[in-house]
Amino acid sequence: MTPETAYTRPRDLAEALAVRAAQPSWMVLAGGTDLMVSAIHKRVPAGILDLWRLPGVGAITEGAGGGLVIGAGATWLEIGRDARVAKAWSPLALAAREIGALQIQARGTLGGNIGTSSPVGDSLPALLALDAEIEVASVRGRRRVPYAAWCTGYRTTALAADELIVAAHLPPLAAGTHLAWRKVGTRRAQSISKVMGAAAMRVECGVVTDARIALGAVADRPIRIAAVEQAVRGLARAAAAEAARAAMRGAIRPIDDVRSSASYRDLVAENLVARFFSGMI
Template sequence: MTTAYVRPRSLREALDTRAAHPDWMVLAGGTDLMVTANHKPEPAGILDLWRLEELCFIRADRDKVSIGAGATWWEVENHAVIGNRLTPLAAAAREIGALQIQARGTLGGNVGTSSPVGDSLPALLALDAEIEVASVRGRRRIPYSTYCTGYRTTLLAADELIVAAHLPLPGSTTSLMWRKVGTRRAQSISKVMGAAAITVDGGTVVSARIAFGAIANRPLRLEAIEAAVVGQRIGSQAAEAARMAMRSSITPIDDVRSTASYRREVAENLVARFFGQRGMIRRAAS
């Protein structure tokens, strides 16, 4: 059997191909897909989106940044506005694989797989990202907090493609945090990673978005923690409230990379450090 192959010149052509062949493999950088390609049946066809111009952009406006699905992690981490204002995403990009993977792996691929250990995903959650998807039927935007529905399952329909992620720029009273814990600094899949956007007024937490990966079957916003810290003094009081809420709200996965009990302990320590504001503060410059 020969595998059909289309490398579209426009998004329109890509969407037409996707609509006609929803069973074909959608290929971007291939850094997720190629790992298991030899162990899977050959696809009926390949829709190759690599470097499709309409997906390869990063646009910064006054109040938001839009990142095309085809933007690579190298492009994300080296974008000035992302580096200054969306620091958890820049930091996550810097820790995805190593340079070779960052030059090839794309935002659309990380969102497409939506693995519980996808490093950008807690950052997208904490930064309140919306995912824009398109098909021949039109476009729609889905908050990433609802996009991933289970273990590597998403709301993407069979005829849709991921087009972009849209991220509002946080204000100057919001502190942004990111931390990945793995076995080493590069080429390491996360044991636990977390991101936070914490807004403080007069020393008191007024709102927070907390998201972790590798602690469940999918990346998660931790709303119980977000509720528990509101009204707490930033520092040890908020840190303890966050730690207690983390303890009662997660069921970490137990797999080859780490035990559930290690993940639980690390997740509790990380969230306490986010609110203790020790070590990993990354302010959102305005």
């Protein structure tokens, strides 16, 4: 009566891609921090493709032109402790350090977060604000998808059935770019976000010339707030904060759920986005 579950732990990426191509319905396991929680409630999968510590996809390396490439298998602990991430792409480092707690950070991976694509995935607004690209691979070859085009709906992504996530590419940020990140959760650890936000704001000659504002947990997927990004262009800090606050009104439609209320999420998102600009140092 108990259904059997097949299990494979490939030795390298080539083998993993072959299994993925042959068994596209199998569950892909990275750190397992999401899957283990839901294991008792969900239908047992036909098979599990275990990518934990798969060689070649866990490293954090410097990319072309001053960018950074974070392997899909890198854990939050590794990302949170990486000096390069902390220095130049701080929203991702800050997100990594607030995910779950130490045990979760030691198992959970960037690739898992990107693949699960939960609306409350903590790293996802950071990837949006940092203009990341997701590199995927299959037996057919490799391709890159801008993260802005990655999420296609509630927990759905641009990943094809035979593809695996290999890495996230973080481009270098222009001089004068200010970064910010905030998570507001249900408590201070082991917490699911109620609202989170990440911002990359470029300031030249005292005015905002470019901004990427991303929010999580306020829609069915992480989203950029175009209205704010346009409203702040050409404004100095204080004016940008006010314009951002005004542009936030009606910009998002968060939901009520067991963790928080729509009105709270809306209000806090507005406060945080305004604070990103007024708090720029």
